[in-house]
Amino acid sequence: MTRNRAPRLVFALALPLFLAACATEQERCISQQTREYRVVSNLLAQVQGNLDRGYAWQEREVLRPVYRMCRDVIRDRNGNHRIIERGCWEDRWDTERYRVPIDPAVETRKRDNLVARKAALEPRARAGIAACRSAYPENG
Template sequence: MFSRVTLAVLGGLMFLGACGTPQEQCIGRSTRELRNLEYLLKETEGNLARGYAWEEYEVPVWRREICGTELVQGKDGPVERPRYCLVHDTETKRRIKSIDPAEETRKRDALKAKIAAIMPQVEANIAACRATYPE
């Protein structure tokens, strides 16, 4: 489905962080759109295989957190102890979401077509990065 060059580059990019050689940074910039499209394709194919999608949503929660200290009188003199506050936060949860298989199939096909359309340019960009920044 994908060329060996693309798979090799994408595999190598998994190990890159914010740093890397100039060649790796150039290749990373050149393949960003491809990686996004492949992520969406994998998610869509997973939805089709399962028959449903996962939807993320946020839930408000309160949690106790140490927000300072206070001095209290102990039997041997003043003692410093933590002071707790309630802090508002959110948790991300997942739930099942129904899908329209026909729509997901169209989405999958469109993503595959887009990937195929940009591959020649991505491979040319990778070659240019390697020529510009030889290692």
């Protein structure tokens, strides 16, 4: 059985557009100007969490059989339609999280590089925020 990813994909693509429509010009500008800084900050938090735990988390999609009640429409001897219920197995996709061992030396180097990158990006992010606030002052 193949997995239908279309609903998830549509939702994933539509959500940022929907949220962007709710943001003010200033908020959109700040979001755009600080994107790389936020990505580096999130990566740093993830690497630091890995170091604190001693392992990383990864996810994989697994196909699991689920027992449920299915309904079938049949015709009886007189030609009338009847609905019968029966137990059946259905395949469902599930996301499974599992631990992955890390090399603390590699994670420490990653953390140190991300700390340096974040420090280098901070002045540019602050300048971008200031520029957005002056270009799109909020009334209120």
